[in-house]
Amino acid sequence: MDVSIRCQCGREMVVSEGSAGARIPCSCGGIVEIPSLGALRTSIGLPAVDIPLEMEAQSMLDAGELPPPKCIGCGHEAERIAFVAECEQIHEHTSHDKWPLVQGIVMAVGLLSNSLAFAFRINGEDETVTTIHGRKVNIPVPIHCCASCRDRLIRKPTNQVLKVQKISGSVLLWAGIIGILLYYYVIGAVALAAGIGLQWMVSNKQAQYQRRLKDLLSGVPFYKRVFEKYPDAIVEFH
């Protein structure tokens, strides 16, 4: 966090939070008194105390400061949409002691397509070690949005269409691999490419929707801070 402070002489200096409360000499001979940490933070729009964003969100919701009362698109009365930003997930990591080679292959194939990795997934019956990483951070980012702005600004790609594309993508991928294994190189390669293309389209569509949604929500200053801190957050409708 950098804050710029101005001396009486007009010279500007940039200080970090570590210099809160300090007295810094200016080249004009004067002394610049740096405000307290709380005052520094509030001067740039942060809460005085560094509390987790999810707690801050809750207190702003309780105080009625969030969400903004009117439609985020047109400013008219509108219904509330309970969006939640899934900022951090708990990652479970399970290591299998058995079948290291098979696992390696599964991982390599998994790079090609999640669905392939899923189809190949092996449940280790012997010793497995599960480690939990991280913590779950969900931050409510509700808005008000009227039906027409919702249609115009945040229409979600329909799940049915995506599902069909996803499945056809996997089928084509498989067909491609089998084709190549059976020496139908050209047909196999075409099917493989089409499958990868379809899968890419699905994930691209979902990513576009997320970007659009986050851009829109970032119009609310607090939500902007959420997405600056968690750029990979997934916004879901709860």
Ligand SMILES: [Zn+2]
């Ligand atoms: Zn000065």
Ligand SMILES: [Zn+2]
């Ligand atoms: Zn509207």
